[in-house]
Amino acid sequence: MSPHDDAPVHTAQAHTAHAHGQGHTHGSESFDFDWGVLSNQLEQEAEIRRPVYRQAAEWIAGLLPPSGARRVLDIGSGPGVVSVLLADVFPTAEVVAVDSTPELLERTAARAELLGLGSRVSTRLAELPDAVNTLGEADVIWAGNSLHHLGDQLAALEGFAGRLRPGGVLALLEGGLSARHLPRDLGTGMGRPGLEARFEARLAEWFGAMRSELPGAVRETEDWPALLTAAGLEPSGTRSFLLDIPAPAPPLVREQLVRTFARLRDKNLAEGSADDGEILDRLLDPEDPRGLLKRPDVFLLEARTVHTARKI
Numbered sequence: 001m002s003p004h005d006d007a008p009v010h011t012a013q014a015h016t017a018h019a020h021g022q023g024h025t026h027g028s029e030s031f032d033f034d035w036g037v038l039s040n041q042l043e044q045e046a047e048i049r050r051p052v053y054r055q056a057a058e059w060i061a062g063l064l065p066p067s068g069a070r071r072v073l074d075i076g077s078g079p080g081v082v083s084v085l086l087a088d089v090f091p092t093a094e095v096v097a098v099d100s101t102p103e104l105l106e107r108t109a110a111r112a113e114l115l116g117l118g119s120r121v122s123t124r125l126a127e128l129p130d131a132v133n134t135l136g137e138a139d140v141i142w143a144g145n146s147l148h149h150l151g152d153q154l155a156a157l158e159g160f161a162g163r164l165r166p167g168g169v170l171a172l173l174e175g176g177l178s179a180r181h182l183p184r185d186l187g188t189g190m191g192r193p194g195l196e197a198r199f200e201a202r203l204a205e206w207f208g209a210m211r212s213e214l215p216g217a218v219r220e221t222e223d224w225p226a227l228l229t230a231a232g233l234e235p236s237g238t239r240s241f242l243l244d245i246p247a248p249a250p251p252l253v254r255e256q257l258v259r260t261f262a263r264l265r266d267k268n269l270a271e272g273s274a275d276d277g278e279i280l281d282r283l284l285d286p287e288d289p290r291g292l293l294k295r296p297d298v299f300l301l302e303a304r305t306v307h308t309a310r311k312i
């Protein structure tokens with residue numbers, strides 16, 4: 001939905017006082033969230049996007065020197081779906097899942113154990129950016145949907161760059177094209193065409209407000225290769241990966257969409273248009289034949305962008 005994908009789903013709920021050291025609000029809007037409460041949702045979202053993350057990780061593996069990776073840091077690792085995937089793609093590496101939310105790290109450890117990867121996947125409770133210097137060295141640093149949760153993104157990138165070994169690669173998953181799930185026109189009696197585009201525009205506003213409230217927030221041009229260069233690294237390519245699940249979408253995608261749209265309602269993002277609020281209620285109604293759980297035309301199409309840079 002949002003240009004940052006997690007905005008409606010997790011950013012939108014997930015700025016905990018513990019994650020940022022203090023509560024923060026924007027007008028009547030609160031950006032205090034509990035990431036732990038979102039565990040199931042984060043896990044489900046990452047599961048749906050696993051094929052895309054695998055393609056990205058395999059591409060990154062090809063950017064490394066022939067010696068490969070001995071140590072991988074997964075920054076803001078969430079439920080660990082990607083951490084274990086990284087352990088699979090980098091079979092000679094130790095993977096360290098780094099996050100400020102203990103519940104998510106527990107999930108990560110349990111997942112790694114279940115998959116027989118417990119000896120190569122460890123967890124590290126760390127509040128970034130302050131703890132960056134305690135993370136040790138790495139050949140690969142993956143920061144997936146996490147950098148934008150830090151106020152000073154350039155300072156954070158400099159910290160990550162400082163952890164990379166020569167030849168090592170930093171991969172940032174930021175931006176891309178927002179997920180779309182519904183036809184432009186939902187049909188007669190279903191409001192004005194363009195509902196998701198309107199939500200996306202409102203979410204962009206929300207995202208800007210959320211970022212401006214982060215501790216130490218610095219506004220940057222989101223030119224990621226330029227920021228990676230400013231952090232002392234050499235850009236090694238940007239690629240976008242398509243997630244294309246055609247209609248009729250499977251139940252997992254629909255469930256995730258229901259949660260996403262419910263958050264839009266919670267955040268009053270359908271405000272300002274009586275019509276949109278009413279249509280959102282219908283879409284969220286599990287009994288409505290034209291609701292998200294029943295309509296045949298629900299799909300998932302999005303592009304995730306990964307920016308990479310090397311330590312010379």
Ligand SMILES: C[S@@+](CC[C@H](N)C(=O)[O-])C[C@H]1O[C@@H](n2cnc3c(N)ncnc32)[C@H](O)[C@@H]1O
Nearest residue numbers: 035046076077078099100101127128144145149
């Ligand atoms: C949007 S989730 C991304 C999870 C995972 N990378 C993925 O793509 O599935 C962001 C994660 O960053 C973590 N996080 C947020 N602020 C943080 C901070 N200041 N220090 C460390 N982790 C943080 C949250 O706990 C959450 O797990």
